[in-house]
Amino acid sequence: MTSTQLVEVVAGVLVRPDGRFLLASRPVGKVYAGYWEFPGGKIEPGEAPYAALVRELQEELAITVTAATPWLVQQFVYPHAHVRLRFYRVSAWQGEPQAQEGQQLNWQTPGQLDVAPMLPANTPILRALSLPAITALTCAGELGEDAVLAALPARLAAGLSLLIVREPDYARDQLASWVARLAELTRPAGCRLLVNAEPDWLAGWPVDGVHLNSARLAACRQRPDFAWVGASAHRPEELQHAAELGLDYALLGHVLPTASHPDAPPLGWQGLACQLASAGPRLPVYALGGLGDADLPAACEAGAHGVALMRGAWA
Template sequence: MSLDANTPRIIEVVAGVLMRPDGSYMLGSRPEGKPYAGYWEFPGGKVEAGESFEQALARELDEEMGIRMSRASFWLTRVHHYEHASVRLHFFRVWDWQGEPRPLEGQRFAWMAPGTASVEPMLPANGPILKALALPFVYAVTCAHLLGEAAILRRLSEPDAPQLVLVREPGLAPAELARFTAAVAERVHDYGGRVLLHGDTPELEGLPVDGVHLPARQLAACTVRPDVPWVGASVHNAGELARAGELGFDYALLGHVQPTDSHPGQSPLGWEGFEAIRAATTLPVYALGGLNMRDLDLAQRHGAHGVALMRGAWA
């Protein structure tokens, strides 16, 4: 495709989110002499000719803070238009590195707890990124129709109860679903977690939930993001994933990755298929289908934000 004089050139940029095991992440201030000097951002910089994104990130982290990146995984991509340039930001989460970060360019560093950003001013492009970092690595999907309500509610009273819960109970009548959802929300909100409801169900408006999760058929019919704090969708292909991004959703569930009892006879994506679909995503993507907690590291190596679990979340 040829570019005319009115087509802005997009600069390819990499950014690294240094992650600690507890989910905290690092921000750095922009040095003097650069646009938005003093603003906080994720370390990184422009991709040079002939570099892969991973090579560019490794070089930038070495130049900016003197560390050697040893393990990182692609996370998501965002395009942002500044007054001085348009940039395509390729975000990686950096899990392991050698050395201690040092401010080699006169910048400052700060570690942030998950879901927080206590430094300011923040670079404008990072608003959605900070929200995405508030999402835990494990997304628990209720299955009371398989395990019983008592097992679900009991798990939500344990010390390591899931921080993000999707109520998905297609077999319950609206009144019963409302009662169960309220019971789940009471427990999850008591320890500071979030609850989403599966399906845009008008009869259930006013329930104490934090957002809505749309199945693929409702995503296809959606023309505007639902007016709730958190919105996600189930997707099965690149087109559906792109649609969720265009509507400004907060995350997506992509699957099924492995064979499942709930989809007999259907071919799973496998990890190569999962990675191919999420390659250009603007959203954090959870891997779904036939997985358990032992698959979390593998999922993140293939670019997943984390894993979405049904039975495995309630054991």
């Protein structure tokens, strides 16, 4: 019989500088023994989630966490329990992880999982780990296509792996031509190309997915049939809707003052953190609006997956 009591759990996603992340097997004697998961455990009554993370990773791995930021929240109903997992990305720690409870440990590369089976509540995290910390949006309608194309090679050389085409004033044919020019550079570099447009427009285009603006997100009732789908959001309810559709990521903003919305007050970092905490994001959320590369640490500290750059990407 399934328990109706919600069990609060914290999990740590230890990520090395090369992007590899740590998985642990569940030891003999525990439910789902032999399944792989991100290390962590139950939050004790009255215990703060971050404190629980530090304690659990010390007990399980003999490490001391020195840098971790809130990330994703997942709920899952198992036959034995209803759990809510709060995932933290752990970027720094003291000591080398060592199994303290008879479990196996294995470092994995995003997109190349070679252990199985995976504990179900942890599976969505694997796809999120393949998304970069920084994405960029085009604004050729403002800066000119030549300016974006001139700056793009440096961005790609620096590791840009997700580019969103955002040209709200382009007609369909003009947008198709622009996407084709971008694909000539992004495809050889292994950079995913998504387009903010009507999904029906993209048939036969050299793209990896579609990005939904907030109006299309509101009208959407099922995930569009693309390998990658993202959306723009402005409120926690929109983030929830994107998660319910099974989208891969969302953009949330605007965080700082921006020329695109001169009369709308920005969220600010505290506002961003409050919105993310309210939403309990089930999908990666990029902070957007008036940002540059240097804003990545602040965005992650607020609970975002990373930053989405528009004008700041092409300066």
